Amino acid sequence: MDIQIEKKGLETILNTILSCRCPVDENVEAAVFETYHKVKHQELIDYNEFLQVAGSDTKRTPLHLLADFCTYSKDDPSSFIITHNDAIRYSCTGYHFNHFKTNIDPLSVRDTLAYLIGHMIVPARLKKDGPSISATYTHQSHTIQFYNIVIPPNLEIGTNTAYGIHLATAVTTLTESQENMVYAHLNNILGYHDLVKHVSEVDYTKFQSFGNYRAQVQERVDRNFD
Numbered sequence: 001m002d003i004q005i006e007k008k009g010l011e012t013i014l015n016t017i018l019s020c021r022c023p024v025d026e027n028v029e030a031a032v033f034e035t036y037h038k039v040k041h042q043e044l045i046d047y048n049e050f051l052q053v054a055g056s057d058t059k060r061t062p063l064h065l066l067a068d069f070c071t072y073s074k075d076d077p078s079s080f081i082i083t084h085n086d087a088i089r090y091s092c093t094g095y096h097f098n099h100f101k102t103n104i105d106p107l108s109v110r111d112t113l114a115y116l117i118g119h120m121i122v123p124a125r126l127k128k129d130g131p132s133i134s135a136t137y138t139h140q141s142h143t144i145q146f147y148n149i150v151i152p153p154n155l156e157i158g159t160n161t162a163y164g165i166h167l168a169t170a171v172t173t174l175t176e177s178q179e180n181m182v183y184a185h186l187n188n189i190l191g192y193h194d195l196v197k198h199v200s201e202v203d204y205t206k207f208q209s210f211g212n213y214r215a216q217v218q219e220r221v222d223r224n225f226d
Contacts, residue, residue, distance in 0.1 A: 002079040003047040003067060009087035010036065010045055012164070012172040013066050015152045016091055018220045019169035020119070021210070023059035032063070033224040040154070047082060066090050085178065091121040091166055092182045094189045110208050114199050117144065118207075120186065121164040121171065123179045126151075135165045139186070139196045147203040148214040153225045168204035168214045 014036060017024055024032075031053045039045050047067065054063045069090045071077035090096060100119045109115045124135035126149065135146040150169045151157060162174040164182065174182065186192055207213035 001048055001051075003051070003082065004044050004080075005047040005050075005082040005087075006084050007040070007043050007045060008084040008172065009082050010047070010050070011040075011152075011154045012084065012087040013062060013090070015155065015169055015171035016087075016121075016166050017062050018152065018224065019150070019167040019171060019217055020062070022062050024054070024061050028054055028061070029220070029224065037226075044081070062090075069095060084172070085181065088121060088164060088172060088174070088178060088182060089185060091119075091171075092164075092185045094185075096120065097189050097192065108209050111199075113195050114202050115208060116195060117199055118146075118167045118202060121166050121182060122186065123162050123174055123182050124165045124170075126161075126163055126170065135163065135170070137165065140193070142197050144196065144199050145201040147201065148205045150214060150217045150221055152221050168207070168217045 014033070017029070017032075032050060035049055035053055039049075050063050051067060054061045066082065066087060070080065070082050070086050074080040097116065097120060100116060104112060104115065122137045122139075122144075124137040124146065127134050127136065129147075132147065133149045133151060135149050137144045137146065146165055146168075148168065149165065152169065152171075155163075155170055156173055158173070162176070162179040163170040164172040164174050164178075204214040204217075205212045210216065
């Protein structure tokens with residue numbers, strides 16, 4: 001296969017992996033980021049290297065699932081470029097929403113609605129509250145506050161910037177057109193509008209049954225970025 005990925009697209013999916021309790025073995029995670037650090041100065045990157053490294057894992061990782069997701073809209077499923085927009089869409093469409101909706105573990109998920117929203121990339125503005133960072137996501141007239149957000153080192157920080165938030169992490173910056181794209185895809189998910197109205201805040205230092213989820217994400221970020 002000849003699959004390439006834009007640098008920002010790769011960083012988005014890697015940050016998404018760090019934000020999530022995904023089926024990625026810690027050794028595989030380390031190998032994936034070792035590969036990233038070797039090629040991070042390139043604007044167009046060979047994605048096959050990452051699939052090969054992740055291929056040693058026992059389960060299909062988000063790296064594999066992103067490639068699968070992109071093949072549906074490509075003429076040649078064995079040769080294409082994954083764009084930054086592709087990586088964003090992977091986590092803000094019904095494809096992603098329905099996957100998590102049908103695979104919720106009732107033994108670990110206490111608040112299904114907050115869990116589902118957390119697993120979607122949503123557009124938000126960041127605010128520094130002392131030592132912590134919060135994110136504000138407005139869906140039509142309803143606002144959700146996400147408290148204690150992690151900012152990975154590969155992410156640019158700016159004022160009046162829209163960010164894609166996934167669980168306890170800002171996984172990418174969004175241009176105005178990308179922000180509109182995310183809203184459009186979220187609005188296209190059946191039942192999403194009614195779901196959002198029932199969630200007003202999520203604190204990632206005491207998230208579901210996972211405890212201090214922010215600290216867990218920060219630990220993964222710290223060990224993969226020097």
